[in-house]
Amino acid sequence: MAAAVARAQDGDETAFAIAYRIVQPRLLGYLRGLVGEDAEDVASDAWLEIARDLGRFTGDGAGFRGWTATIARHRALDHLRRLRTRPRSGATEQEVLNLPDPHTTHDQALESLSTARALGLIRELPQDQAEAVLLRVVVGLDGPAAARVLSKRPGAVRTAAHRGLKRLAHRLSIAGDAAGEAVADEASRMRGESE
Numbered sequence: 001m002a003a004a005v006a007r008a009q010d011g012d013e014t015a016f017a018i019a020y021r022i023v024q025p026r027l028l029g030y031l032r033g034l035v036g037e038d039a040e041d042v043a044s045d046a047w048l049e050i051a052r053d054l055g056r057f058t059g060d061g062a063g064f065r066g067w068t069a070t071i072a073r074h075r076a077l078d079h080l081r082r083l084r085t086r087p088r089s090g091a092t093e094q095e096v097l098n099l100p101d102p103h104t105t106h107d108q109a110l111e112s113l114s115t116a117r118a119l120g121l122i123r124e125l126p127q128d129q130a131e132a133v134l135l136r137v138v139v140g141l142d143g144p145a146a147a148r149v150l151s152k153r154p155g156a157v158r159t160a161a162h163r164g165l166k167r168l169a170h171r172l173s174i175a176g177d178a179a180g181e182a183v184a185d186e187a188s189r190m191r192g193e194s195e
Contacts (some may be wrong), residue, residue, distance in 0.1 A: 001061030009054055016054070020047070023068050029138040030069060032119050033130060034076040042079050046072040066145035069135060073149055121168055129164030136161040 001022055007015035024043070031039035031046075049071050057067055122130050128150075135146035136157070143154040150157060 001064060005054075005057070005061065005064045009057065016051070019064065023065060026065075026139045027068055027072050029119065030134045031072055031076055033122050033134040033138065034073070035079055036123070038079060042075050043072065045079075046075045049075070062142070062145060065139060066141055066149055069139050069141065069145075070149045073131075121171060122164070125164045125167060128160045129167065132157050132160035133164040133168070137165075 001019065004015045004018040004022070008019055024047075027046070028039055028043050031042050035042050046068070050068055053071075057064065059067065122133055124130075125133065131150060132146060135141045135149055136143070139146075141149065143158045146161075147154040147157045
């Protein structure tokens with residue numbers, strides 16, 4: 001990732017495309033947790049800013065993920081502010097980007113359903129917990145990187161992520177969902193990081 005970003009900063013479009021393909025799926029998942037169906041539009045705005053300011057970025061691959069998540073979060077918050085001041089139109093979204101994927105259509109459909117369900121459950125969490133879970137689990141940032149995105153202390157982010165995952169595990173266990181165990185394991189892993 002770091003090599004692709006460095007080459008992209010030197011104007012290599014192929015390297016930028018590689019960095020985009022690595023970061024975009026998780027970034028889009030994070031944005032879906034924040035703005036729902038408008039995630040594609042917000043991601044587009046974020047990538048315009050990322051491309052424009054790429055020359056100013058300094059850091060490694062993990063730093064690039066955190067930097068892009070910070071930009072995306074700012075665009076998402078701007079979007080949510082605009083929605084509060086302007087009524088939403090009834091336009092439908094259309095899938096614009098079709099990246100090649102080794103999964104079958106059946107696998108993609110199942111993954112899409114489970115992802116949509118998971119993001120829906122995450123959106124029901126308190127905002128600080130939802131954002132911490134999205135950044136830690138969906139985007140894959142470590143505690144310090146997620147803390148920089150949220151302008152909080154790493155311990156506060158780890159605690160919020162742990163509490164959010166515990167709530168999710170509890171909701172899934174009540175529903176008799178086998179995924180509850182996996183979420184509980186992830187919460188325990190994050191709790192171990194903070195100790």
